[in-house]
Amino acid sequence: MSPPVWPFRRRGPNGRTPGSRTPPAAPTGPEPLDPLLRWKLDRWFDCLVDAPSGTGRRSTPVRLTFRDYELAATRVARAFRHRPGSREHRRLLACLRKLWRLHDREGTGALDREAFAACVARALRRERRSLVAAVNSLCCAMVDIADVDGDSLLSEREYRALLAAGFRLDSEHDLRTAYRTLDRDNSGTLEHNEVHEAFVEFFTSTDPDSPGNWLLGGPRPPHGGRGGPYGS
Numbered sequence: 001m002s003p004p005v006w007p008f009r010r011r012g013p014n015g016r017t018p019g020s021r022t023p024p025a026a027p028t029g030p031e032p033l034d035p036l037l038r039w040k041l042d043r044w045f046d047c048l049v050d051a052p053s054g055t056g057r058r059s060t061p062v063r064l065t066f067r068d069y070e071l072a073a074t075r076v077a078r079a080f081r082h083r084p085g086s087r088e089h090r091r092l093l094a095c096l097r098k099l100w101r102l103h104d105r106e107g108t109g110a111l112d113r114e115a116f117a118a119c120v121a122r123a124l125r126r127e128r129r130s131l132v133a134a135v136n137s138l139c140c141a142m143v144d145i146a147d148v149d150g151d152s153l154l155s156e157r158e159y160r161a162l163l164a165a166g167f168r169l170d171s172e173h174d175l176r177t178a179y180r181t182l183d184r185d186n187s188g189t190l191e192h193n194e195v196h197e198a199f200v201e202f203f204t205s206t207d208p209d210s211p212g213n214w215l216l217g218g219p220r221p222p223h224g225g226r227g228g229p230y231g232s
């Protein structure tokens, strides 16, 4: 799965940011969401929603449901050889349920792309501590499962397996950029706190330099030099 191009802080030969004159349109509403944050929430949505690429995009809105989170938990448990209903699987489900409840405060059961972004934005404004706690809990559960050899570090192999199972990342670009950007001290392994920082930054940071922005893969180099799908 490939993220759309968004050339955050990528400078052209003239020192200007390509595409910066044509940023993605801010969502309508009283409090527009930061474009980078919106890009990340779209990325999360696309990685988790159970809809084959290219289907349902026009006629039927694609919606994220808790079922999508259940499927992610099942994929992760299975990838690391935990049975359905195992302690590890149930822990993941509990963490994802906690996060889902923060998304779906209205109890609608399904959130399209706009609604999902709006719900996370609302949680950031009104329930930031709860959102960060939920993200941290989920991160703990995922890291504990992925740390197969129990050395309290995630090797590149372990982290790639987690991303592939939980978020269905399958491109070398995504897997490589996600891992290498998160390894802040260039130690060659990820410490738990590096992954925690990344998860929290992914959901909260509006700083283009935050490594956690690329938790699910970094932006691709522009093809054709016109700023990708957001620019023209």
Ligand SMILES: [Ca+2]
Pocket: 146, 147, 148, 149, 150, 151, 152, 153, 154, 155, 158
């Ligand atoms: Ca390890």
